[in-house]
Amino acid sequence: MTMRHIQRSIAVLLVIMGPVLSVVAQKLYVPNFDSSWIRDQEPFRIAGNLYYVGSYDLASYLIATPKGHILVNTGLPGSDTLIRKHIEALGFKFADIKILLATHAHFDHVGAMAAIKRATHAKLMIQERDVSVMADGGNSDFDMGGHGPMFEPVKVDRPLHDKDIVELGGTRIEVLHHPGHTKGACSLLLTVKDSARSYRVLIVNMPSILSETKFPSMPTYPEVGKDYAYTLSEMPKMQFDIWLSSHASQFDLQKKHQPGSGYHPEAFFDRASYDASIEKLQETYRRRSGNAVN
Numbered sequence: 528m529t530m531r532h533i534q535r536s537i538a539v540l541l542v543i544m545g546p547v548l549s550v551v552a553q554k555l556y557v558p559n560f561d562s563s564w565i566r567d568q569e570p571f572r573i574a575g576n577l578y579y580v581g582s583y584d585l586a587s588y589l590i591a592t593p594k595g596h597i598l599v600n601t602g603l604p605g606s607d608t609l610i611r612k613h614i615e616a617l618g619f620k621f622a623d624i625k626i627l628l629a630t631h632a633h634f635d636h637v638g639a640m641a642a643i644k645r646a647t648h649a650k651l652m653i654q655e656r657d658v659s660v661m662a663d664g665g666n667s668d669f670d671m672g673g674h675g676p677m678f679e680p681v682k683v684d685r686p687l688h689d690k691d692i693v694e695l696g697g698t699r700i701e702v703l704h705h706p707g708h709t710k711g712a713c714s715l716l717l718t719v720k721d722s723a724r725s726y727r728v729l730i731v732n733m734p735s736i737l738s739e740t741k742f743p744s745m746p747t748y749p750e751v752g753k754d755y756a757y758t759l760s761e762m763p764k765m766q767f768d769i770w771l772s773s774h775a776s777q778f779d780l781q782k783k784h785q786p787g788s789g790y791h792p793e794a795f796f797d798r799a800s801y802d803a804s805i806e807k808l809q810e811t812y813r814r815r816s817g818n819a820v821n
């Protein structure tokens with residue numbers, strides 16, 4: 528990471544954040560990122576009451592219920608403006624967000640959590656092992672931390688555990704702890720319905736391995752090897768109709784959905800690419816750790 532990269536990243540952020548939040552942005556350590564992370568993406572209905580409201584590559588999901596909404600992931604710092612615009616374009620009220628969830632506590636997925644919590648008074652629910660990282664803006668992250676806050680620190684209202692249920696307005700979400708990428712990384716399982724049928728949806732946190740992660744153990748994360756092995760052995764067992772992920776590129780959103788292509792949940796039925804992605808990650812883990820997944 529060069530200073531030039533950091534300065535360029537902050538400059539890009541300032542453009543999307545506008546002058547009001549620039550004071551916050553200047554205090555953040557923001558690593559270099561791809562322009563697709565802030566490129567706009569038309570929001571759309573995926574299946575039932577589940578909608579895509581994120582950027583071109585940083586996925587955010589709205590689950591709209593009669594009792595208010597659940598928002599999963601908030602993109603980079605400053606992305607609250609984009610997400611709000613998308614939610615309103617779909618005909619929903621931003622202020623109706625009641626619950627905030629995340630697949631893991633990295634700056635590119637929880638960057639706007641503090642701003643959205645402030646604006647909506649929603650309850651922030653995060654896996655217990657990512658709670659302290661949320662509280663210090665990512666500075667204590669085992670791999671990326673140590674440079675100061677990477678996003679605005681935010682207090683978690685409800686720490687989540689493996690198999691916990693988050694429920695609102697008739698939608699039940701099962702939280703699955705899939706540690707490794709962060710200590711508290713999670714996938715989410717839910718069932719949504721339309722007039723034709725119901726759909727089992729997995730929003731998976733793909734356990735990609737960062738370049739600084741060392742196996743089997745690191746002083747900042749002694750059980751990192753064990754956690755990756757657990758997650759990579761659990762993932763092939765998952766049962767679902769539709770799978771989605773933290774990054775749109777991980778599940779080929781741009782190939783499955785073009786702007787204006789209408790409502791078509793079946794486009795996201797794709798077990799083969801899920802299995803292939805998990806196998807690739809298992810291979811990377813084998814190469815990097817010298818160990819097979821169980």
Ligand SMILES: [Zn+2]
Nearest residue numbers: 631633635708
């Ligand atoms: Zn990440």
